[in-house]
Amino acid sequence: MSVHYTKDHEWIRVDGDVGTVGISKHAAEQLGDVVFVELPDVGKSAAKGGEIAVVESVKAASEVYAPVAGEVTEVNTVLTDAPETVNADPEGDGWFYKLKIADAGELKELMDADAYAKHLESEG
């Protein structure tokens, strides 16, 4: 299993051809208390970089983009009733959806944890 990050603060954990997707710890901290998550429908096909979910905090509503193209196979329904899970465990129990990856080659364009940490530093 490997974890990859986008510069827009999504992560994807890859297991075979299925990826689990969420938002990074940094993003969850920046958002503040999450109060609502709009998840995609199972079966929806996502384009790389396309809008796939919405996360709303007390501060702002933000679109969540798909890190790679694929088809949504499962969503984390826990978030519907307990959006605070995103703050409590953003890179674990607070995952958003799972996706059948269309082209594993697209993962190469993403960052590993170290590169993402450096990216955050450069963003200030």
Add this chain to the structure above:
Amino acid sequence: MSMNPQGRPSRPTASGGAAVDTHSGSHGLRQATRLLFDSGAADRTGVDLPDPPKVKKRIGNLARKAPIGLPGLSEPQALRHYVRLSQKNYAIDLGLYPLGSCTMKHNPRLNEKVARMPGFIDVHPLQPQSTVQGAIELMHELGRWLSALTGMPSVALSPKAGAHGELCGMLAIRGALIARGEEKTRRRVLVPESAHGTNPATAVQCGFTVDEIGAAKDGRVDLEELTSKLGPDLAGIMLTNPNTCGLFERDIKTIADLVHESGGYFYCDGANFNAIVGRVRPGDLGVDAMHINLHKTFSTPHGGGGPGAGPTVFSEALAPFAPVPRVEKTKDGFALVEHEADVDGDPFGRLCAFHGQMGMFTRALTYMMSHGADGLKQVAEDSVLNANYVLAKLKDVMTPAFPGACMHEALFDDRFLKDTGVSTLDFAKAMIDEGYHPMTMYFPLVVHGAMLIAPTETESKKALDRFTATLRFLAEAAIAGDTDRFAAAPRLAPMRRLDETQAARNPVLRWSPSADKALEPAE
């Protein structure tokens, strides 16, 4: 994900209900307020109505069998309920209201007197037009003043607020593009990142896509970036002038020319018209459409006293697409022309069922006529002078977001609070303890921890001296490390910091009889 790194912190640092617990729940002579459901009773009423006559039952088994359980109230109960609520409200009639971007100026009582004249207040929009000629003439006259002040030939009075006026303007732009056969190719609208959030929302609502333009170092539109974003797919630009940083867009004429050369239209957000009214005519700057917040520039009540009104003016190019109804002078008097077939041009439709906010029209025209052309010019000058006075009084202790003079609002960032442990939010809450409504905070988004102050022309030098002295005191207290003052604020407000997260996650939107029975009904 799209992330807005700006904005207020959501976690309350000190939350809680009332400042001090009392047995009754009231504080001093300020009464606790309960829901009407909790204070009323089903067997009580404030009016003595005759028993209804016996009528033939026509609704069969749909008739209600059990009592409905609505609370009845005596007249003093009802009156006290609303007076108590009103005492929890802050209002321009209580004191200085420095909210930036809102123009919270005094609403002259003369406006109220005129608005209550029977010919204006006791009319109905469905009355025959021959019976409301005076009211229609007033609308016509208001339109003439708005045209003269903006240098724009056409006006739609019906939009009911600023964002509604934006919608009106952008729909007219869409109408013009449809007439040119370019509605499918010209889809992109440029919006500066300092814009009011309603601007991009309006563009999207009208089917356009939003393309952001960044701010240059001086807080104005980055002309180079704008130039690079012109093209044959451009529908137009939405720009506020003065902008939300309180700065005049010096390049506005160039921007208008560039957008026009590129085949697009120029929408100007008129929210900040107060700074230039009587001095600058937006029509001369190349604006094609602009809404005017009567409730800001022309002193009709808002901020809890509403409703708003957002008439929209149009250039020659967009005038044919202005919506109905239109107010016209005819050989017999004045007419509200309701049908698209009966007016010139190609109206995009209509925005609301009737003709707009009559009560606001009356107040705004009263304000204009009582000030006159010279008075309105002085309004703009004094509002800019007052904001610059605030800026000058505070710039050595607080940090202005941009160098130089401002227009009608002074913008500070939170650099002066760096490493003090005090945030913009804390600072604003401490102002409440000192008896001041906070300024607009965390907006515009391009400025970190923004504090936007629009004192308006209403305030005297003495009032501004007291206000700035209080802000200086708070800024110095923060820098000196008096963090308790801020972390615990507001200590003296009826409610302290509320748990917004809980309110958003678990909102209680319905009263139920079982809730909180411990409360004794307040009489």
